[in-house]
Amino acid sequence: MTAILADIGGTNTRVALADGRQVRPDSIAKYSNAEFDGLEPILARYMAEAGLTAVEGACVAAAGPVMNGVAEMTNLRWVIDRALLNRATGASKVAILNDLQAQGQALGHIAPEFLRPVVEGKAVPNASMLVVGLGTGVNAAPVxxxxxxxxxxxxxxGHTSMPVRDARDLALAQFINGYGDHAHGFAGVEDALAGRGFEHVHAFVTAEAGAPQARSSAEIMAALSAGDPMAREAARLYVHILGATLGDLALTHLPYGGIFLIGGMARALTPWMGEFGLKAALCDKGRFHDFLTAFPVWVVEDDFAALTGCASYLANGGIG
Known part of the structure; x- marks a missing residue:
């Protein structure tokens, strides 16, 4: 079956063709969401450029909740349903997945060179796994x-409460409650760990030091690479909150097959996760400390894993 696949993030959409479970590497194209008013014109352009009038299957991974075959993007004002996919691609077999569901479907089909270990451990074959997305938004899904x-x-x-372990965590949560354009009186996990969450954490650290700064996540990352003390402290606090969040998720889902981090923030902060104590924060659950050492963590460095997951899902008979 020839299928068209789309991975729709908050900022960009990647589109590709697949033959069964195999994504065609030379077919992958990326589009800026800001240049389009929805997914349909992206698919129409892609189909025209590929010289296609119809395909057999279509599957999209959307960064937002999916209910009854309808996806509503969390950080983008797009709605995607089966009728749109049928109309845009001519496909009779269509599926709409949450982006984390697609990433979960890809696990086991990702080449080892695209998996970077950040917390060592031994995965149990065929056991449950957990995929965690850290990018424009934040989410996680068990596999x-x-x-x-x-x-x-x-x-x-990603919209559950940010974990609070000590007085500083509480101060951060209270700061996030009312800071920035996205403030909504609640400090969720995404408000601390998404790209804008990193900006919130940095703003808190600089305000705490008496020299408040508002910087973009890209600017903070550049400062971190240059050894800036405030950027380092923001990254340290970010990794602390990330570890606490992963520990909560590990206790909830028991992913003995491993935890897999995806997204731009995960990849950007990979070099500092060990130095800033990701494993210690993950295991900081009192009497469950030793229990939590059983869960290895990797960062997925495959940009096209969600597309692979979409292809695998369709090839395995998935619809809806």
Whole structure:
């Protein structure tokens, strides 16, 4: 089956063709979402440029909740449904996944060179896994292998409460409650760990030091690479909150097959996760400290994993 695939993030959309489970590497194209008013014109342009009038299957991964075959983007004002995919691609077999579901479907199909270990451990074969997205938004989804196939239930856990372990965490949460254009009186995980979350953490650290600064995440990353003390402290606090969040998720889902971090923020901060104590923060759960050492963590460095997951899902008979 020839299928068209789309991975729709908050900023960009990647589109590709697949033959069964195999994504065609030379077919991948990237589009800036800001230049389009929805997914349909992107697919129309891609189909025209590829010289296609129809394909057999279509599957998209959307960064937002999916219910009854309809995706509403969390950080983008787009709505995607089956009728849109049928109309834009001519496909009779269509599927719409949450982006984390697509990433979960890709696990096991990612080449080892694209997996960077950040917390050492031994994964249990065929055990449950957890995929965590850190980018424009934040989300996580468990991945369960069953005798009837792989199950990756949808989730929007990036909007649960930011973990608070001590007085400084509480001060950060209270700061986030009212800071910036996205303030909504609640400090969720995404408000601390998304790209804008890193900006919130840096603003808190600089305000705490008596010299408040408002910087973009790209500017903070550049300062971090240059050894700037405030950027380093912001990264240290970010990694602390990330570890606490992963520890909560590990206790909830028991991912003995491993935890897989995806997204731009995960990849950008990979060099500092060990230095700033990711494993210590993950395991900081009192009497469950030793129990939590059982869960290895990798950063996925494959830009096209969601497309692979979409292809795998369709090839395995997934629809909806």
């Amino acid at each position: 369960h292998n069953t005798p009837w196939g792989r199950v990756v239930p949808p989730s929007e856990c």
